Amino acid sequence: MVVPLYSDTAAPAKVASNKPAPRLERVTFETSRLGEFCSERELTAQIGHRSSEWPLVAAKEMIDNSIDGAEEAEIAPEIDISVDMLAARWNGA
Numbered sequence: 001m002v003v004p005l006y007s008d009t010a011a012p013a014k015v016a017s018n019k020p021a022p023r024l025e026r027v028t029f030e031t032s033r034l035g036e037f038c039s040e041r042e043l044t045a046q047i048g049h050r051s052s053e054w055p056l057v058a059a060k061e062m063i064d065n066s067i068d069g070a071e072e073a074e075i076a077p078e079i080d081i082s083v084d085m086l087a088a089r090w091n092g093a
Contacts (some may be wrong), residue, residue, distance in 0.1 A: 059083070 001054055036042050049057050063079060070077035 066079050067077050
């Protein structure tokens, strides 16, 4: 025979407490996006080139940005490229 721990008529009394019920606080999880741009793996994934090709990719991006800058300034670009310094500039800068 199974005996209940308490019956409907003999339920344990609730103890009144002056303490408020504990509250859960949510904390927003934050991560830095810096890792997306600083690791070799992530950079390779984003630009689609091996790390040995990065200097060429950087030179191409600088040339593209120089041309874009000249177009925005509405002047004909005169681009000087110095490979030893990996620098590009346009006549408007």
